[in-house]
Amino acid sequence: MAVATSPAAIARIPGARIVGWVWTFLRRYPVIPVAVLLIVLVIPALFAELIAPHDPIDGNLRARLLPPAWTDGGDWSYPLGSDRQGRDILSRMIFGARTAALVSLAALAVGGIIGSVLGLVAGYFGSWWDHIIMRLVDINLSLPLILLALVLVVLFEPGTATTVAVVALLLWSRYARQVRAEVLTLKEMDFVARARVAGASNLRIVFRHILPNVFNTIIVLATLQVGNVILLEASLSFLGAGIPPPDPAWGVMVAEGRDFIVTSWWLSVIPGLAIMFTVLSMNLLGDWLRDYLDPRLRQL
Amino acid sequence: MPQSRGAEGQDPLPGAGGSQQGRPAKQVTKNDSMQRYIIIRLFQAVLALIGVSIIVFTLVRITGSPIDVLAPADATEEDLRRVAALWGFDKPLWEQYVLFVGNALQLDFGPSIKFQGQSAMSLIGNAIPNSLQLAGFAMFVSVVMAVPIGVISAVKKGTPIDMIGKLVALLGQSLPPFWLGIVLIWIFSVNLGWLPVSGKGGFTHIILPGVALGWFSVAAFMRLTRSAMLNVLDSEYVKFARIKGTPEWRVIWKHALKNAAIPPLTLFGIIAGIMVTGVVTLETVFAWPGIGQLALTSVNARDYSVVQGLVILISAMFITINLVVDILYAYIDPRVRYGGGRG
Numbered sequence: 001m002a003v004a005t006s007p008a009a010i011a012r013i014p015g016a017r018i019v020g021w022v023w024t025f026l027r028r029y030p031v032i033p034v035a036v037l038l039i040v041l042v043i044p045a046l047f048a049e050l051i052a053p054h055d056p057i058d059g060n061l062r063a064r065l066l067p068p069a070w071t072d073g074g075d076w077s078y079p080l081g082s083d084r085q086g087r088d089i090l091s092r093m094i095f096g097a098r099t100a101a102l103v104s105l106a107a108l109a110v111g112g113i114i115g116s117v118l119g120l121v122a123g124y125f126g127s128w129w130d131h132i133i134m135r136l137v138d139i140n141l142s143l144p145l146i147l148l149a150l151v152l153v154v155l156f157e158p159g160t161a162t163t164v165a166v167v168a169l170l171l172w173s174r175y176a177r178q179v180r181a182e183v184l185t186l187k188e189m190d191f192v193a194r195a196r197v198a199g200a201s202n203l204r205i206v207f208r209h210i211l212p213n214v215f216n217t218i219i220v221l222a223t224l225q226v227g228n229v230i231l232l233e234a235s236l237s238f239l240g241a242g243i244p245p246p247d248p249a250w251g252v253m254v255a256e257g258r259d260f261i262v263t264s265w266w267l268s269v270i271p272g273l274a275i276m277f278t279v280l281s282m283n284l285l286g287d288w289l290r291d292y293l294d295p296r297l298r299q300l
Numbered sequence: 301m302p303q304s305r306g307a308e309g310q311d312p313l314p315g316a317g318g319s320q321q322g323r324p325a326k327q328v329t330k331n332d333s334m335q336r337y338i339i340i341r342l343f344q345a346v347l348a349l350i351g352v353s354i355i356v357f358t359l360v361r362i363t364g365s366p367i368d369v370l371a372p373a374d375a376t377e378e379d380l381r382r383v384a385a386l387w388g389f390d391k392p393l394w395e396q397y398v399l400f401v402g403n404a405l406q407l408d409f410g411p412s413i414k415f416q417g418q419s420a421m422s423l424i425g426n427a428i429p430n431s432l433q434l435a436g437f438a439m440f441v442s443v444v445m446a447v448p449i450g451v452i453s454a455v456k457k458g459t460p461i462d463m464i465g466k467l468v469a470l471l472g473q474s475l476p477p478f479w480l481g482i483v484l485i486w487i488f489s490v491n492l493g494w495l496p497v498s499g500k501g502g503f504t505h506i507i508l509p510g511v512a513l514g515w516f517s518v519a520a521f522m523r524l525t526r527s528a529m530l531n532v533l534d535s536e537y538v539k540f541a542r543i544k545g546t547p548e549w550r551v552i553w554k555h556a557l558k559n560a561a562i563p564p565l566t567l568f569g570i571i572a573g574i575m576v577t578g579v580v581t582l583e584t585v586f587a588w589p590g591i592g593q594l595a596l597t598s599v600n601a602r603d604y605s606v607v608q609g610l611v612i613l614i615s616a617m618f619i620t621i622n623l624v625v626d627i628l629y630a631y632i633d634p635r636v637r638y639g640g641g642r643g
Contacts, residue, residue, distance in 0.1 A: 136351070
């Protein structure tokens, strides 16, 4: 391996310099993950109505269980095939991307804000606040939340809002812990003492002086979690505790195709690939962002 | 909500399982600090359990009266009252709670509502060993994959081998376990016919769900092993071992790995949490008769006694695992005891 990567060896191969530049560029910037995310998640989510060739919910019963277009019996008007109700897989995947993006953004926002605020309060005010919030974190971390999620969905109407709430409930404690730990160090620093001497109120110190210093952490944590959140949403939908069936969601599609795996593999396999590529790219992007913004956060 | 019970009459605590800083360390002997730490952690664990029990108790009560599920649709007022009295729903809430906790401590969660004639505990008791078996095997798969990848990645840092290792780990983390399960069934059971499709039986039955579940945690273990190895390989004693002329494989796999194994230990608590989610989805895929299947059927049948029991028992298990991990960690790394926080 050392032979192929040494500069001298590369220089001897024609065109290798360009390949070398491209390689360096690819290593330095997360081009491929971003491209994959744009194609699989962002563009479909934003322009679902414009790109989707068919309606995601109303099927054409005469075009049931069509295989993907490149296989025997496929039809190019259904590029990735169709399901048992004659719904176009591609269209459902495109609208599913919107569901995934919406649910994960909303859940991250809710969970991130609640967790960060609690972390700030626990770290800055300490004493009782700290004890109470940290015990809540303990409880949150010790509950089998997937089971609670199942219960919650029976309690409330299953749907996007419930899914967001359940996922946010699973997320907040990470932020609370991490933010609190950083605030504990930050609040001992000189700039906080000076702000206090200058007459700044506690609220002002927390939000004006401390929050900007933990912001990178919050952003990195959020990026690193997007992948997990998408997986979680998919798992919940798969179990029937997330997005309710007629709506397009990747997890639901995998679940619906499960019983047809022997005869119609594409029903499950293709939406699963979308989940995989999205999560993989998101994880790579998160790693890159962490190293770029703050290499000290390696532990996250 | 349980926060009012959250923290009563405590002295300043060195905080929740880990990330705490800034308290001056007193000069105390090892035994003192260890005892103090264990007592505080035990206390916190009990508080967490109380919190869990309150949440479970309230959650089940706000779902609407369980009586509606228990009694037939055409039940009269009198019938409803009788059912309520039978199950103790006519008593004041606090009394119900005390009763609930008292019974739970004796592992009695009442009779199952769906499976007449069986107690919730017997159903759970039958399911838990199956799930533990699956989770245990998955953990094994995970460690067996992660440790060599992590060590080799650290030793060959920056080379293509390192990249491939990271990619294998990352891929596992990005594959939805339930989907991986389906794909594995498709490949190995349907197309190749090597392994059984689902159910529980001999060793061959556990391979597919175990791999699907285990691969997911590889990334976490592998990353920690890798970074811990990198730290350790830089240290003086490793250099010394090399200078001494110890063979390189011995330096890496014996001297270095022994110390690098400490940080990944703390992951067991977190992994246990991840595993439950995976177990629940994979058990539905593989028709594995464990807690996941039981949970799904009970939730759908509104079999609250089973759901309550499951949530409480699993929480207790998590809390115990984390407690043991924290105490072990404090034992190995004295900085934790003095409130220095983890690494």
